[in-house]
Amino acid sequence: MDQLATLHQANGRYALRFERFFSYKPEEVFRVITDPHSFSQWYPFATGEMDLKLGGEIAFDDGEGTTYEGIITELKEPYTFEFREVDDLIRISLQEEGKGCQLVFIHIFDDKEMAMYTAAGWHRCLGVFKQIVNGQPVEWKDNSVELRELYREAFDRNR
Template identity: 30%
Template sequence: MTTDAYRPSPLARADCEATEDGWTLVFTRDLRHPPEKVWAALTEPGQLAAWAPYTADRDLAEPGDVTLTMIDDEKPEDMAAEVVRAEPPALLEHTFGTGLLRWELAATGTGTRLTLRHTVEDRDWIPKVAAGWHICLDVAEKLLDGRPIPPIRGAAAADFGWSELNDRYAQRFGMPSTGLPEHLKGESEES
């Protein structure tokens, strides 16, 4: 399957909370798959490479040091990270640059309620982060459904509805939309 027919799903439940470390996006998605299957997509390097903006040098199911390789642009970049908590299949928490990702999985009948808490320093990043995770999780859901499409990352996401999602999430959070991140603008103009 290709990304040609991809269109973003409806907006997810999302909120923005002030924290002592900055701002936290609280992004909630209901998935049609059991927590164990979702957990594997969040922790196994091969599955991460199929949907996330990064790969990992090891399985994330155990606490400890890990190297995440950002692959959201044309220059992959290694980033030291740490899995802080791993409680299969319910809770995964790891550092992500200067931020923190906390993935909470709760069983809902035959599916999973996935809540991602992504902490960033600057509030202006919250809609951007929401738009990016929205697209990544759309791709993850197709992977889980057994109908994978290629990952949509970085500047390429602008061709698949990222700007509209960014604008809509900014509106939802009552803040101005500041557009594509500076480090991706040049790439978007080149494509």
């Protein structure tokens, strides 16, 4: 199983931090991150509509009648992709490491009570992202309950 996220607090907000290693160069992983079709396969509610530029919009649809847009707040190819989704901030960065790269995924949000649910969800999403990067078919694992429990225990230990 992939490494669990860590939970941090800063300025009255919370940040989930995930790290994943890929045996590909940042350019290759960045292409998957920013490709609208790939993005819509692993990122929740993404529609595949993305204006890939600083200040560009990303369209989301929750499937229950609510649509909204994210705004790209930082874009430095092939190392940083950051955007604001409602009040949350998502930052995805890549650093060269050996013959591959380290991905750091950070989600900044307000509601600590949602941390274990949010972490479990992102853990699953990043699992699918890894499948896409590795050219594997997308398969969503049915492990939400197990992951929520793992994160609840991990976050309770770190109080």
